[in-house]
Amino acid sequence: MTMPALLATKLFVPPPRSQAVGRPRLIEQLDAGIRSGRKLTLISAAAGFGKTTLLSDWVAEIRQQEPRMRVAWLSLEASDNDPVRFLGYLVAALQQADTDIGAEIPVGQQPTESTLTTLVNDIARSAHQILLVLDDFQLIEDKSIRDAVVFLLDHLPSTLHLAIASRSDPLLPVARLRARGELTELRAADLRFTPDEAAAFLGPVMGLSLSREDVASLEARTEGWIAGLQLAALSMRDRTDASAFIAAFAGSNRFVIDYLIEEVLERAPLNVREFLYQTAILDRLSGPLCEAVTGQAGGAEMLETLERSNLFVVPLDDRREWFRYHHLFADVLRVRLLAHGPEHVAALNGLASEWFENNHLPEESVRHALAAADFARAARMIEATIPSVRKSRQDATLLGWLALLTDDAISRRPVLGVFSAWASLLSGDIAAVEPKLARAERSLDAIHESKPGPELDTLPVTIALYRASVALATGDLAGIRTHASRALELTSPADHLGRGAAGGLLGLGEWATGDLEAGVAAFADAAGNLRLAGNLTDALSTTMVLADMLIPLGRLQESRRAYEAALREAAVKLGGGPPTADLHGGFAEVLIELGDLAAAEEHLAAGETLGWAAFSHEHQYRWFVSKALLRQAQGDLDSAIDLLEQAKQRYRRGFFAEARPIEAMRARILILQGRLPEAQAWADAHGLTPRGDLSYLLEYAHITLARLLIAQRDPAADELLENLRGAAEAAGREGVVGELRSLVGRPTVEAIAHREGLSERELQVLRLLATELTGPEIARELFVSINTLRTHTRHVFEKLEVNGRPAAIRRAREMGII
Structure with missing residues (x-):
């Protein structure tokens, strides 16, 4: 099983800036959190407060001062809300610190408690101390992923320290960790530049010559917001009267941001400004990609220029090939880009999608094609990703894409039509499945001869399997056999996955009809094929x-x-x-x-x-x-x-035969408790009568009804039991036959015991076994030796076809002997 290629840039620790303001007071707080054995470091503040920069500086300090500590870094994106994708990246990040961690976790696993337990155990066995950084955690909205992080926190080995940077407080047990002294937290008030830090930033870093009063004034107006200071510095670079600018600089935070960005963008050269707008649609930037989107050469050189100018680009690798914009800056650029019109935005996304397709990055091609409303390209690229996405079980990603496609785009591609039907099947919209399958089938017939391919070749098998699934869900037992057999006929000998699925559906159909021998054979064959398929x-x-x-x-x-x-x-x-x-x-x-x-x-x-x-x-x-x-x-x-x-x-109602309904089990216990009116109410609610349909799926319920009739001394029980036994014997269900033999014609306890071959003494032994008396105590009660008691007990077990005291008691109660 393969996983779509992981982006190495998401695991890259951003390098410290060559010209940056040292923040030893914050580094010391972060160090103290590790030294004191706290579980979590949380850096929570709005965009532009330097969270990532601080973490980057901290990592550099750790690597210099504590070479034995390893660092695992994961930069999160909105697309990481797929649980399978998140776990894949989490394991990959940890393997940057220790390659043995997660080595036994199969690709495409959900972050279940079992999987996470394996991961925690691997971390605990590591010979290294590890710092795991999750950056931009505010983008994670999936509850199962947050639950996985909570599990890690609850079971965090001493070898691991977790650091999270987020624009908002994550939905994690922060208050509990704080109360237990297990949390180090830095917030906006901690991250704001002090006057001295602001002076160091505006002077040596940004190259401004400001008076102490001007620095203090600007620091106060921006409230130490680092991005605001940076934007202000950029807008003042060419001004001769910085003091006048600062004095006039006022307003609410939102308007201050708008003003600064307008100043920066309007003062930038036209070619830089156009480059920024056109590339704002990209989550990550490279020279060739930017050239494809802008239609201009020199993309790599422009990115280098932006980095040198502190224009909010962040390197994503140590070769300076990939970058991203500061999130806030990108948001503002995209808002201003919309002023150029939605057609312009769509065209840029189309160019990006084409570039990603040509460079074999289909998932990103899909995203930009959907943003461009180029549904034909999106559909083509989604088809290209289906094998890898499904094998890695990123079903949530695939379903999300399908939901954004138009019906027309889906109807032109039978593969997508079939998977759209699958989406309806998963959601419970059974009525929508067959029309979608029929449309996909017509489309397949129209194009298959001119455009053969492995996905199209196996599609008839998939269509038959989904039809069998619908039949199973609707109780169409004949339809299950028809469609599953058709799927099996269509599969090639090498298509083990298809043969396994078809065999399983056939087995489920046989189970539902009561032909259990055929069902066992079908499922044994299905299991073998699933093994051959690697599943x-x-x-x-x-x-x-x-x-x-x-x-x-x-x-x-x-x-x-x-x-x-x-x-x-x-x-x-x-x-x-x-x-x-x-x-x-x-x-x-x-x-x-x-x-x-x-x-x-x-x-x-x-x-x-x-x-x-x-x-x-x-x-x-x-x-x-x-x-x-x-x-x-x-x-x-x-x-x-x-x-x-x-x-x-x-x-949860699935595809499995409901052979032993929960309510029928409950009714059996009610009968044992003597709560016969309640048991009768159950029978009435389900329309059960002694002369009702004796189908296999109702067999357990009818046997329960027979038990009720026996308890009510209703003679109708005998005829019902005989009919049930005849049906079970004809189908070879010997386990059921054995239970029915114990129930047929049981007028008295003694008669039942005699039918089982129990002697009067063995009946006495059985009754005493149902008490709390020990073996020696029972022997004394019967005035026999312990060896004689053991002989009687062994005979009781043999005659009741059980192999222990609890089972004998249960069987005796079922038969009404005790």
Whole structure:
């Protein structure tokens, strides 16, 4: 799996300016934060207060004074709000300090708690002290990314210190860190130039000869705002009467900024001014790129001139090839550029998009094409990025682009049409999917012969898969088989990803119809293809589906072995990342069925330790279901009810068969508690009757209804149970058959015990096993030796087909023996 190329310039520490005002008072505060072991340094102030410059100077000081400390720097952009993209850059930044950090984190991972745990552990093992700088953090709005940073702060190893520069206070636990003495913070009041610093800046740095009074006056008028002082200095360079200018310089901060920028821009040579306006659309600047946008030669020389003139350009690499404008300056330039008209702005973005396309930077080409409203180019470039963006799982980026394209641009490109349908499928707009697929199919037929290509060749497979997904979502069982089989027919032998997806959908369809043997075979084949495609995470996730089908087939030990193997592989090859938490939760269900409640408790605890973020959205509820089943097996029925309620709140309807609905599980517990009117209300609400449709997806509910009828001594239970057993036997669902055999025709406890082959003595043993008595105490109660008790107990377990006391108690309660 590959990731779109990372911009090395985002990891570059801006070099200290050759002529800059030293700020030892601030450097000392920053140093003190590290020496005292505080977790976070926060530099928070509006634009133009020198946050990045201060951090750059600090890093230079650290490298000189503390050569053992390594620095990881990440300059953030608005596009970094994609969680996968952010984690990729975060790992890359940390690897600038220590190449071993994050080496085991697969490309394209979400910043889940499990992934972040791996990252934290790597940092903790590092032999280096590391300073991690996140610059321009105000651009991060994605909650999951902020949560990831909070996790890092909460578990920060002693080897790492985090520094954040932001124009606004980040949505992080700043108050908590401050209260604990774990925060160093510098704000606008700290960053403002003092009169002495202002004098040093305006004199030696900016080359002005001002009186002490003029400096003090200007410092007061700008309130020490560094960018304001810089702009004022630029506008005074050619004035003969600086004192008069300063005396006349007044007004609110906003108007002061407007005035200074007008003065600077209007006094700049025409060619410089035009260059600034035309290149304002660019997030980063290079000589060739600027030449392409402006249509003028000498782009590199102009950037050098701007840097020498302190015209708000910041170098992004040590070769001075890439620069950016100071953010505030760029904002103002873009506002003034709009005065030239939107057509002019669109034309400049079009030129930029063309340059980025020609230089193999498709993502930036897309952004500028969209800004230029050149939707045809944007569509073409989005198609070019789809393989890398999807492989790296930056789905949020792709969906954002698709939302900005016009219908016309999408309709001309079948690949985009299919992915637009995928976007509708993800959003739950099922009705919109088929029209989009049909339109893409027509477009594909029209262009495929004249323009073949790998994306177009595999598109019919994708279309069939999405149609199968729609059928699955709408309960069209025949449609699932039709479209998934069609996808499988269309895939080439080498298309393992397509074959894996088609096999999985076929398996889901077979599961929903109750042909579990066919479903198991289909999913085993799907898992193999997913492995061949390099998608181990999804391959291991199929274990849960396989186990859910193996349990009603009565193949519990096979389920156990599948989970054990999957967890071992996830630990070794995925570092305990997804889908490890899901697997722990699912395995607990199998262990409860086997009566190994202690092991089930251990796996539930292991999943909980990984954190809720480590669970997939579809499977988080399963942990609560397993916990409820465990509490039920332990006899704590009230807790089981509460846990099922929590499971219901977390349930997300996915593509998986709802073979054991949460409400039906709850009804079974209500029956055990004797709360029969509530259980009857559940049956009525779901329209369940003894002579209702016996489809597989209703089998668990109908068995629950049979339990209710038995508890109500309703003779209709016998006919229902016989019909259910006949259907289960015909389909080979031996696990279900075993449960039904325990329920059919159970008029008395003694009759049920006799049907299971239990002797009167073994029935006595079983009843005592359900108490809190120990083995020796039960033996004394029965006046037998401990060895004789063990023999009776072993016979009970064999006859009930369980392998432990808790499982025997649970099975006996299910059958009504105790």
